[in-house]
Amino acid sequence: MAEQSSRGEIFVVDDDPAVRDTLSMVLKAAGYEVICFADGAALLSVARNRTPAAILLDVHIPGKSGLDILKELHGEDYPAPIFMISGQGDITMAVSAIKNGALDFIEKPFRGSEIVGRLDEAIGAYARRQAENASPKFGSLHFPGREPLTRREREVLEQFASGASNKEAGRTLGISPRTIEDHRANIMKKLGARNAADLIRIVMTAAQRAS
Numbered sequence: 001m002a003e004q005s006s007r008g009e010i011f012v013v014d015d016d017p018a019v020r021d022t023l024s025m026v027l028k029a030a031g032y033e034v035i036c037f038a039d040g041a042a043l044l045s046v047a048r049n050r051t052p053a054a055i056l057l058d059v060h061i062p063g064k065s066g067l068d069i070l071k072e073l074h075g076e077d078y079p080a081p082i083f084m085i086s087g088q089g090d091i092t093m094a095v096s097a098i099k100n101g102a103l104d105f106i107e108k109p110f111r112g113s114e115i116v117g118r119l120d121e122a123i124g125a126y127a128r129r130q131a132e133n134a135s136p137k138f139g140s141l142h143f144p145g146r147e148p149l150t151r152r153e154r155e156v157l158e159q160f161a162s163g164a165s166n167k168e169a170g171r172t173l174g175i176s177p178r179t180i181e182d183h184r185a186n187i188m189k190k191l192g193a194r195n196a197a198d199l200i201r202i203v204m205t206a207a208q209r210a211s
Contacts, residue, residue: 007031008053010119013043013069014085015061019108023056026112027119038062040069051079053123056106056115059086059093067097075101076150081122081174085110095182101152104175118176125174141206147190156183160196161203 010032012023020036027034032053037043039062047055055078059066066084075082081103086094094105103122106115143149149157152173159169159180166177166184173180193199 007033008123009033009035009050011035011037011043011047011052011055011057013037013040013056013061013066014058015039016058019058019085022112023115026115030116030120032119040064040066040072043069044072047073047078054080054119054126055082056119057082057084057102059084059097067093067100070097070100070102073101076152077101081126083118083122098179098182099150099186101150103152104179118174121171122174125172141203142209143191143202143206146192149187149190153183153187153190156180157187157199157203160184160187161200 007030010027012020012027012034014020014023014036015038017038020038024034024036035046035052037046040057041063043055043057055073057066057069061069064072070082070084073082075097078101082101084094084097084102084105085108086105087108094102094107097105103126104118106118141154155173156169159172164172166180169175170177170180175183187193188199191199191202193202
């Protein structure tokens with residue numbers, strides 16, 4: 001049997017000891033090693049020098065908020081997926097977190113099996129994208145006069161342009177379909193697309209310019 005620690009480390013950041021204990025128990029049972037932090041400062045001191053398989057970061061923690069910590073980690077470029085944990089009233093903040101590089105958000109209360117499933121999917125998708133080098137073709141497209149797309153928005157755009165549904169794109173990227181829809185809305189707004197067909201036209205025009 002393979003050692004359980006081979007699945008990698010998960011960093012859990014939450015000021016509620018009960019939540020930390022629950023997540024720790026569930027994730028260890030799934031074969032992950034878990035390191036818990038009660039605040040963002042403790043996470044930063046470790047996460048800058050040590051890369052986990054993923055981070056679960058609560059929005060509301062003592063001192064700097066989860067969103068502040070996400071910005072300090074440069075979430076979009078951090079070498080592991082970061083999930084924000086939020087209460088049901090924190091959706092606006094969670095969407096803001098995604099724009100700042102969080103992979104996705106998980107609402108409280110959550111089921112242990114849901115957390116493990118989302119993490120397994122995200123870590124697997126992240127590893128596949130690293131192996132494929134995240135398609136330099138779309139990474140090099142330019143849209144003059146438009147607000148630049150983030151790396152994750154480019155990944156979503158690539159899925160959309162290849163004909164993937166929100167559900168299929170979510171499965172490939174390890175993100176929930178609802179979050180894919182948020183990214184898609186942002187992409188259309190940034191590129192000035194009126195509808196899906198208009199978006200494809202804009203992408204094809206950019207691709208022709210690049211070739």
